[in-house]
Amino acid sequence: MEAGALATRLCVAIALCLVSLNCVRTDNGLGFVSIDCGGNASYSDANDILWSPDGAITGIDGVVSSVSPPAYVNTSNQTPLSSIRFFPGNQSKYCYVFNQGIVQGRAYLVRASFWAGSKLPYPTKAENSVSFKLLIYADEWDTVSITFPQTSREIDKEIYVFALRENIEVCLSGHSAITDSDVPFISSLVLRPLSNSLQPISFSVNYQNSRPLMTVSRINYGARDPSDYLRYSGTQQVGYSDIYDRIWEADTDGTLVFTNQSIVSNVTTDEVPIPVMQTARSDAESINLQFQVTPQSWYFYCAYYAELDPHVIASGQRIFDSVVSNKTTQISETYDIFGASGQYSTFLAYQKSGIYVDTPALNFDMKKTTMSLNGPLINAFEVFMTFDKDLSLGTIDVEVLVVKNISNSFGNLSTWRGDPCLPYPYNWVVCSSEERPSITEIHLENQDLSGDIPSYFNSLGKLTVLSLASNKLTGTIPDLSSLLKLTFLDLHHNNLSGTIPSFLGKLPAIKEFVMHCRDLRNNNFSGAIPQELLAKVSTSELDLRKVMSRIKFMHKDDARLRY
Ligand SMILES: *[C@@H]1O[C@H](CO)[C@@H](O)[C@H](O)[C@H]1NC(C)=O
Ligand SMILES: *[C@@H]1O[C@H](CO)[C@@H](O)[C@H](O)[C@H]1NC(C)=O
Ligand SMILES: *[C@@H]1O[C@H](CO)[C@@H](O)[C@H](O)[C@H]1NC(C)=O
Ligand SMILES: *[C@@H]1O[C@H](CO)[C@@H](O)[C@H](O)[C@H]1NC(C)=O
Ligand SMILES: *[C@@H]1O[C@H](CO)[C@@H](O)[C@H](O)[C@H]1NC(C)=O
Ligand SMILES: *[C@@H]1O[C@H](CO)[C@@H](O)[C@H](O)[C@H]1NC(C)=O
Ligand SMILES: *[C@@H]1O[C@H](CO)[C@@H](O)[C@H](O)[C@H]1NC(C)=O
Ligand SMILES: *[C@@H]1O[C@H](CO)[C@@H](O)[C@H](O)[C@H]1NC(C)=O
Ligand SMILES: *[C@@H]1O[C@H](CO)[C@@H](O)[C@H](O)[C@H]1NC(C)=O
Ligand SMILES: *[C@@H]1O[C@H](CO)[C@@H](O)[C@H](O)[C@H]1NC(C)=O
Numbered sequence: 303m304e305a306g307a308l309a310t311r312l313c314v315a316i317a318l319c320l321v322s323l324n325c326v327r328t329d330n331g332l333g334f335v336s337i338d339c340g341g342n343a344s345y346s347d348a349n350d351i352l353w354s355p356d357g358a359i360t361g362i363d364g365v366v367s368s369v370s371p372p373a374y375v376n377t378s379n380q381t382p383l384s385s386i387r388f389f390p391g392n393q394s395k396y397c398y399v400f401n402q403g404i405v406q407g408r409a410y411l412v413r414a415s416f417w418a419g420s421k422l423p424y425p426t427k428a429e430n431s432v433s434f435k436l437l438i439y440a441d442e443w444d445t446v447s448i449t450f451p452q453t454s455r456e457i458d459k460e461i462y463v464f465a466l467r468e469n470i471e472v473c474l475s476g477h478s479a480i481t482d483s484d485v486p487f488i489s490s491l492v493l494r495p496l497s498n499s500l501q502p503i504s505f506s507v508n509y510q511n512s513r514p515l516m517t518v519s520r521i522n523y524g525a526r527d528p529s530d531y532l533r534y535s536g537t538q539q540v541g542y543s544d545i546y547d548r549i550w551e552a553d554t555d556g557t558l559v560f561t562n563q564s565i566v567s568n569v570t571t572d573e574v575p576i577p578v579m580q581t582a583r584s585d586a587e588s589i590n591l592q593f594q595v596t597p598q599s600w601y602f603y604c605a606y607y608a609e610l611d612p613h614v615i616a617s618g619q620r621i622f623d624s625v626v627s628n629k630t631t632q633i634s635e636t637y638d639i640f641g642a643s644g645q646y647s648t649f650l651a652y653q654k655s656g657i658y659v660d661t662p663a664l665n666f667d668m669k670k671t672t673m674s675l676n677g678p679l680i681n682a683f684e685v686f687m688t689f690d691k692d693l694s695l696g697t698i699d700v701e702v703l704v705v706k707n708i709s710n711s712f713g714n715l716s717t718w719r720g721d722p723c724l725p726y727p728y729n730w731v732v733c734s735s736e737e738r739p740s741i742t743e744i745h746l747e748n749q750d751l752s753g754d755i756p757s758y759f760n761s762l763g764k765l766t767v768l769s770l771a772s773n774k775l776t777g778t779i780p781d782l783s784s785l786l787k788l789t790f791l792d793l794h795h796n797n798l799s800g801t802i803p804s805f806l807g808k809l810p811a812i813k814e815f816v817m818h819c820r821d822l823r824n825n826n827f828s829g830a831i832p833q834e835l836l837a838k839v840s841t842s843e844l845d846l847r848k849v850m851s852r853i854k855f856m857h858k859d860d861a862r863l864r865y
Contacts, residue, residue: 330350330351330352330534330536332494332495332534332545332546332547333403333494333495334351334352334492334493334494334534334547335354335400335492335493336351336352336353336354336382336490336492336493337353337354337355337356337382337398337490337491337492338353338354338355338356338382338385338490339356339382339385339386339387339488339489339490339491340355340356340357340366340367340368340385340386340387340489341353341354341355341356341357341382341385342355342357342366342385343355345380347379347380347381347382348376348379349533349534349535349536350534350535350536351534351536351547353380353382353490356387356398356491359398360716361716361717361719362387362717363389363391363393363396363717364387364388364389364390364391364396365387365388365389365390366385366386366387367385367386367387367388367423368384368385369383369384369385369386369417369418369419369489370384370419370420371383371384371417371419372417372419372452372454372455372456373454374454374455374529382415382489382490383415383417383456383489383490385489386417386418386487386488386489387487387488388422388423388424388485388486388487388488389474389476389485389486389487390424390485391717392476392477392729393476393717393718393728393729394475394726394727394728394729395437395473395474395475395720395726395728396473396474396475396476396486396717397437397471397472397473397474397719397720398471398472398473398491398719399469399470399471399472399719399720400469400470400471400472400493401468401469401470404465404467404468404469404470405465405468405495406465406466406467406468407464407465407498407512408464408465408495408496408498409462409463409464409465409495409496409497409498409500409503409506410462410463410464410465410470410493410494410495410496411460411461411462411492411493411494411495411496411546411547411548412438412460412461412463412470412472412491412492412493412494413458413459413460413461413491413492413494413549414436414446414458414459414460414472414488414490414491415456415457415458415459415488415489415490415491415492416446416448416456416457416458416459416487416488416489417452417455417456417457417489418432418448418450418452418487418489419451419452420450420451420452421450421451422450422487424485426484426485427477427482427484430449430450430451431447431448431449431450432446432447432448432450432484432485432487433445433446433447433448433482433483433484434446434474434475434476434477434480434483434484434485434486435474435475435476435480435483435486436459436472436473436474436475437471437472437473437474437475437720437725438461438463438470438471438472438514438693439466439470439471439693439694439696439720439721440693440694440695440696440697440720440721440723440724440725441689441691441693441694441724441725442725443459443461443472443514443516444459444516446459446486456489458517458549459516460516460517461514461515461516461517462496462502462503462506462514462515462516462517462686463514463693464506464512464514464693466693466695470493471719471720471721472491473719473720474486474487474488475725475726480726492547494546494547496546497546497573500546500572500573501572501604501650501652502515502602502604502684502686503515505602505652505654505656506602506688508654509654509655509656510656510688510689511692513688513689513691513692513693514689514693515602515686515687515688515689516686516687516688516689517684517685517686518593518595518601518664518685518686518687519551519593519683519684519685520548520549520550520551520682520683520684520685521550521551521553521682521683521684522550522551522552522553522577522578522581522681522682523553523555523556523581523582523583523680523681523682523683524553524554524556524558524559524560524581524582524583524584524681525552525553525554525581526554526558526560526581527552527554528552528554529552530552531549531550531551531552532544532549532550532552532575532577532578533547533548533549533550534546534547541564541567541573541575541576542575542576542577543575544573544574544575544578545573546573550575550578550682553583555583556583556584556585556589557583557584557585557586558581558582558583559581559582559583559584559610559611559679560580560581560582560610561580561610561612561646562580563580563610563646564576564646565579565580565608565646565647565648566646566647566648567579567647567648572604572606572648572650574606574648574682578606578681578682579606579608579648579681579682580610581610581681582607582608582610582679582680582681583679583680584611584676584677584678584679584680585677585678586670586676586677587669587670587677588667588668588669588670588677588678589667589668589677589678589680590665590666590667590668591665591666591667591668591680591683592663592664592665592666593663593664593666593685594662594663595659595662595663595664595685595687596662596687597659597660597661597662598658598659598660599658599659599687599688599690600656600657600658600659600687600688600690601656601657601658601659601664601685601686601687601688602652602653602656602657602685602686602688603626603652603653603657603664603666603683603684603685603686604650604651604652604683604684605624605650605651605652605666605680605682605683606648606649606650606680606681606682606683606684607637607639607642607643607648607649607650607651607679607680607681608639608643608646608647608648608649608681609639609640609643609644609645609646609647609679610646610679610681611676611679612645614640614645614675614676615640615645616640617638617640617641618638618640618641618673618674619640619674619675619676620638620639620640620674620675620676620677620678620679621636621637621638621670621671621673621674622636622637622668622669622670622671622674622677622678622679623635623636623637623668623669623671624636624637624651624666624667624668624669624678625665625666625667625668625669626653626657626664626665626666626667627665627667628657628658628659628660628661629660629661633653633657635651636671637649637651639679648681656688664685666683668680694721694724694725694737695738696721696723696724696738696739697721697722697723697724697733697738697739697740697741698738698739698740700761701722701740701741701761701762702721702722704741704758704759704761704762705718705722705728705731705741707756707758708756708758708759711753711756711758712749712751712752712753714749714750714751715746715749715751718730722741723739723741724739730744730745730746730749731743731744731745732744732745732767734764740762740763740764741762741764741765742764742765742766742767742787743765743766743767743768744759744762744765744767744768744769744770745767745769746769746770746773747769747770747771747772747773747792748771748772748773749773750773750774751770751773751774751775752773752774752775752776753775753776753777754775754776754777754778754780755770755775755777755779755780755793755798756780757780757781759780759782759785760780760781760782760783760784760785761784762785763784763785763786763787764787765785765787765788766787766788766789766790766811767788767789767790768782768785768788768790768791768792769790769791769792770792770793770796771792771793771794771795771796771816772794772795772796773795773796774796774797775793775796775797775798776796776797776798776799777798777799777800778798778799778800778801778803779793779798779800779802779803779806781803781805782805782806782809783805783808783809785809786809786810786811787811788809788811788812789811789812789813789814790812790813790814790816791806791812791814791815791816792814792815792816793815793816793817793825794816794817794824794825795824795825796824796825797824797825797826798817798825798826798827799825799826799827799828800827800828800829801827801828801829801830802817802827802829802831802832802835803832804832804833804834804835805834806832806834806835807832807833807834807835807836807837808834815835
């Protein structure tokens with residue numbers, strides 16, 4: 303690894319922490335953030351990955367449950383697969399936000415894992431299965447669908463994503479947002495900084511306007527044991543641990559070729575761990591690899607080869623055609639691994655512009671050429687599905703910050719994180735339908751809100767409806783004079799005081815202002831009704847009938863003017 307790259311990584315690692323957790327330490331100088339959902343303490347696992355529990359995150363919602371980890375996990379070690387957090391509330395989304403040390407434009411691996419063992423501790427719509435949405439920023443990322451009992455391994459959803467800004471938001475979306483969706487759960491969530499020169503990343507930069515890539519498969523061929531998955535292992539031996547913590551699935555099919563020789567990678571930017579490259583699958587004639595994919599989508603693959611056979615000592619001794627096909631087109635290339643990279647040295651092949659696949663399978667066929675002494679060989683293979691659109695930039699930036707400020711002002715809005723409008727709006731907002739939406743309505747009646755009304759609402763220039771009725775709000779009416787589109791303001795059934803501010807009469811669009819109803823807990827405004835408001839009444843810009851029924855002038859048992 304270059305010194306510069308190492309220095310960058312170290313800096314990122316030092317700065318990287320999840321702010322809401324009291325600064326999650328990263329363990330290994332690689333900038334890893336690893337969240338054990340439902341966990342109750344920090345620990346290092348058998349791979350020397352430092353896990354932090356999510357319970358300390360401010361405003362974390364949900365319910366924790368312990369589960370039996372999968373059989374492959376050595377239970378003498380702590381594992382994030384022994385607990386889950388689920389979200390039975392009816393928020394449209396529950397979000398985890400990585401917001402320390404995130405570098406805008408840098409690529410990150412984000413992996414959410416799901417393991418609940420034999421069954422979930424809550425009912426779902428269909429017996430023995432669960433389905434809910436996973437979101438990345440303001441977009442749907444994938445649907446998590448699991449049938450119980452889960453066998454062998456957890457479900458991993460992995461995405462390579464470029465940070466849109468100095469945070470990365472991952473949300474779970476359950477039943478109130480989408481019909482036929484269940485209460486969501488999660489076992490763990492990790493963030494791994496990637497190098498932007500890593501092959502699938504540079505593909506996305508060059509051909510895809512930096513869209514995210516979703517991992518379909520990552521396979522280590524020629525593995526000796528089906529449980530022998532490889533990932534970050536904490537080893538200090540350079541090249542033997544996956545520095546991006548990619549998980550390489552073990553494939554034991556076909557004729558196994560392996561070596562104890564160290565493999566030199568002259569595709570340094572991909573940094574496939576040496577143990578992955580030390581094993582391969584080969585065949586005297588042909589190898590067919592088939593990957594289940596979603597049809598009508600674009601895919602990108604990386605095929606990793608290294609000549610491991612000591613008898614192959616020159617170019618031309620192992621030549622094979624490789625054919626990637628969809629229904630109509632075959633993309634064929636001929637490879638000579640030794641010729642490309644010599645012995646014990648990685649050669650990477652990929653189709654640089656991606657492949658459109660219109661069938662449910664991506665086929666990759668390798669066939670010996672007639673003149674070749676040996677058949678094909680393959681060490682490792684990755685398949686990525688490319689995002690079918692650019693990531694949404696979401697609600698306009700300033701309104702995101704305003705909504706965040708509003709949420710922070712009220713204790714029980716702190717569970718609302720992620721984009722206020724997309725892909726599903728918060729339960730208490732209505733948004734415009736623009737590509738980058740604005741907040742047009744806020745409905746926070748009956749939410750047990752207390753304290754002063756924050757001044758932030760005044761920055762939501764597109765707001766037409768603001769209802770804060772039936773809370774325990776105190777203090778005076780703040781400046782809302784910039785809400786030029788506001789038609790309806792409802793503050794009744796609170797404990798507000800002070801005067802009715804004159805700006806209310808100057809709001810050009812105001813049609814209705816509800817400040818008082820005959821009930822027990824009420825506002826206690828004093829002073830005169832501002833002339834501007836009365837003027838509105840007289841010019842009938844403000845519906846007089848509504849004003850009479852909604853603005854109550856006299857309190858029945860008080861001679862003074864009260865509202
Ligand atoms: C963590 O929680 C699990 C499940 O609730 C419990 O079995 C375990 O004893 C707890 N561990 C600690 C260290 O509190
Ligand atoms: C399980 O982990 C413990 C503690 O790390 C270790 O001593 C033991 O050898 C492991 N067992 C297996 C089967 O890997
Ligand atoms: C869910 O939302 C509905 C209204 O949308 C509300 O009546 C209900 O109390 C909510 N349930 C929970 C558990 O918050
Ligand atoms: C690889 O090393 C192991 C022990 O480290 C040895 O048993 C085996 O024979 C070696 N294999 C080859 C192909 O050199
Ligand atoms: C790998 O190294 C070999 C020999 O040093 C060279 O011919 C080949 O072009 C290199 N391959 C790549 C992909 O850099
Ligand atoms: C098959 O793939 C090729 C190459 O990506 C593409 O040009 C062609 O349009 C695809 N065929 C169909 C039917 O999608
Ligand atoms: C959000 O609140 C902070 C702290 O009060 C303030 O500095 C900032 O200007 C506010 N941002 C917006 C957009 O309201
Ligand atoms: C705030 O708390 C109240 C009472 O506990 C609850 O009814 C309401 O749903 C909460 N509001 C939000 C937006 O979570
Ligand atoms: C309303 O506010 C007044 C003073 O601001 C306070 O004394 C009173 O307890 C409050 N009432 C309620 C119901 O919160
Ligand atoms: C209403 O406000 C007036 C003064 O503005 C104050 O004297 C009175 O005590 C308040 N009433 C209640 C019930 O808080």
